[in-house]
Amino acid sequence: MYxxxxxxxxxxxxxxxxxxxxxxxxxxxxxxWIMKEFGKNEYAKVAYISFYSAI
Structure with missing residues (x-):
């Protein structure tokens, strides 16, 4: 999926x-998905932080 x-x-x-x-x-x-795919293909290390809040 590009x-x-x-x-x-x-x-x-x-x-x-x-x-x-x-x-x-x-x-x-x-x-x-796009962020993880981009990180996997373009960088050796990636930090993923979700600010999701279920308030």
């Missing part, structure tokens, strides 16, 4: 002045 988002994430990665990444969006659209 998406246009992978291309955008690679562009972000290659920027010299990039800022930290925060993915936000509707539920169940593939945010977690």
């Amino acid at each position: 998406r246009l988002a992978i291309k955008k994430l690679k562009e972000w990665k290659n920027k010299e002045d990039r800022k930290p990444m925060i993915l936000m969006g509707a539920r169940q659209v593939g945010k977690t």
